Amino acid sequence: MAEKPRLGFGGLWNISFGFFGIQVGFVLQNSNMSRIFQTLGASLDDLPVLWVAAPLTGLIVQPIIGYFSDKTWNGLGRRRPYFLTGAILAALSLLLMPLAPTFAAPLIFAALLLWVLDASLNITMEPFRAFVGDMLPKSQHSLGYGVQTAFIGAGAVFAAIFPWLLGQLGVSNIGAAGQIPDTVKWSFWAGGIALCVAVGWTIVTTKEYSPEEMASFDGADAAQHGGASVSALASKSYLNAIVWLVAAAAVIAIVEPLKLEKEIYLLGSLLASYGLLSAVAIAMAKQGRSANMLSTIVGDFSGMPPIMKRLAVVQFFSWSTLFIMWIYSGPVISQYYFGSADATTKAYNDGASWWNFVYTLQNAVAVFAALFLLPWMSKKMGKVRTHAISLFIGSLGFLGYFLARDANILILCEVAKGIAWASMLAMPYAILASSLPQTKLGTYMGLFNIFIVVPQLLVATLMGSIMVRFFPGDPIWTMLFAAASWAIAGLAMLRLAPESDDKTA
Known part of the structure; x- marks a missing residue:
């Protein structure tokens, strides 16, 4: 079986x-987006x-x-x-988002455009x-994911600091009621250009291996993993699908009695x-209809390697924290560190800019x-x-948000969070990539993303109900939830140690 050539710095770049x-x-x-939504009239809830x-x-x-890219x-x-396709559509969305106030129902337009942008x-x-x-x-997997x-x-540095830099250069950081500030407008437009240039660079400067070359690299790996997951799926009963359907009915049934937010219906759906797709x-x-996308995806999901299942628990709690951060950090800083929850005030927008900075x-x-x-730590331990x-360190960063009231202390909090963020982007993928069948790498990476997305959906559907019921108008408590979630992820990570705690970079 042939070995893929090692790449130098230029190839990795x-x-x-x-x-x-x-x-x-x-x-x-x-x-x-929280700033844009609030500017267009959305409430915190x-x-x-x-x-x-x-x-x-x-x-x-x-x-x-992932499934289709494996076969393309x-x-x-x-x-x-x-x-190429995703970059073009995303750039168009970035260019249109600042124009949301000019459309009918601007808040709905912005929400729909967020859907297109994220897709x-x-x-x-x-x-x-x-x-x-x-x-x-x-x-070279560890090195490759490290460079990535x-x-x-x-x-992220470019995108996060750009609105702040524009403000320092005199671009208006405050918009009239219902209008997006100029700093945000120009940042989105510049971001659309940067996206096209960067993705275009990779497209132009790389040459992918042909299917024949990939087969020579993968050898027996391709044959071994070809249809195993679908064959295993054929031997399963329908009990698992029934369990999912019962769980859905239970979630939907409790919305009205417990007076939960209506978005819980989405979770049940x-x-x-x-459950239906599994059946x-x-x-x-x-x-015997194995050559189809649905059976392949469901089969691969149910037949994940053990290490992927354990990493899934870590991802679940890790990304629950990040979604809380994205939704609530800006409003928390503006309200608790700069003293305003009103999106039309200077104090609120100063807080939003400080969030961009930190x-x-x-x-x-x-x-x-x-x-x-991280490479040094990885070699040592x-x-x-x-x-x-790294996750434990990041948890302390969110705890600092909850306890402190001096905006400058947030700098130390962000250092702690930055270490955890880097580890989240590199370590799980470095551990996982070498254990997956290369012929189905796109499918498995797409399935691994489920454990990034599901916790975000849970936060989006449940956090609103929790905040309205127990902490109305008091979003600082979300930072405590975030700290606890990263700490749990760190503990879950230790469950992998006996099987995969190697000390190679």
């Missing part, structure tokens, strides 16, 4: 540079349901794109057609995760949808950590313990 642009788009979305579009699109899009080969390659970014991002595994030998993480951090996939597999710092720390700190310790 080229295969990862597109992620700089993708992260520009994600960070502009994550650090500004409306934010979770408005944000639900983002994780929902990822849940649907990533496994599908045309003049542009295997993954690059998806890079487009996911179309581009998912194949990029698999692209590292496609292009590098297993001995560095570009993620660099893109998703559970019911998976259909099992039926098709039992009939979020920039978090991502700058992530670049340093990905290139220097192994990837698993490195990730667990």
Whole structure:
């Protein structure tokens, strides 16, 4: 079995540079959409349901794109057609978002555009995760994901600091009632250009391996994993699908008696949808209809490798924290550190700009950590313990948000969070990539994203109900939830230590 050629610094740069642009788009979305929604008239309690579009699109899009990108080969390659399509659609969304106030029902338009933006970014991002595994030998997976993480951090720095820099240059940071500030407008427009340039660079400077070359690299791996998951699916009973349907009915049934927020119905609908799709996939597999997307995705999901299942628990709690951060950090800083919850005031927008600044710092720390700190820690104590310790450190950062009231202390909090963020982007993928069948890397990476998306959906559907019921108008408590969730993720990570705690970079 042939070994894939090792890539030098230039090759590593080229295969990862597109992620700089993708992260520009994600960070502009994550650090500004709450501000945009509130500017367009949304209340604090409306934010979770408005944000639900983002994780929902990822849940649907990533496994599908992963499945098709595994099977694609045309003049542009295997993954690059998806890079190009997603980048164009995402750039158009970034260009249109600042114009939302000029459309009828601007808040609805912005929410729909967020849906398109997140779907487009996911179309581009998912194949990029698999692209590292496609292009590098297993001995370079850790390095490849580390370089990718560095570009993620660099893109986040650019996107997070750009509104703040524009404000320092005299661009207006306050909009009239119902109008998006000029700093945000110009940041989204610049982000659309940066996205196209960065992704375009990777498309132009890389050449993917052909199916024949991939077969020579993968050898027996391809044959071994070809239809195993679908065959296993055919032997399953329908009990699992019934359990999902019963759970869905239970969730829907408690909404009215407990007076929960209506977005809980979405959670129930998703559970019911998976139960029905599982039943259909099992039926098709039992009939011998294995060559279809649904049976393949459901079969691969139910037949995940053990290490992937354990990492899934870590991802669940890790990304619950991040979604809380994206929704509530800006409003928390404005309300508790700058003294205003009114999106039309100078104090509120000063707080929003400070959030952009400290979020920039978090991502700058992530670049340093990905290139220097985490490789050193990994060699000393192994990837698993490195990730667990990083999550514990990040948890202290959110605890600082909850306890402190001096905005300057948030700088230290962001340093702690930046270390955890870098580890989240590198360590789970470095651990996972080498244990997955390379012929189905796109599908498995898309399925792994489910454990990033589902906790975000839970936060979007449940957090609003929790806040309204127990902490109305008091979002600082979300920071305590975030700290606890990262601490739980760190403890869950330690469950992997006996099996996968190697000390290779």
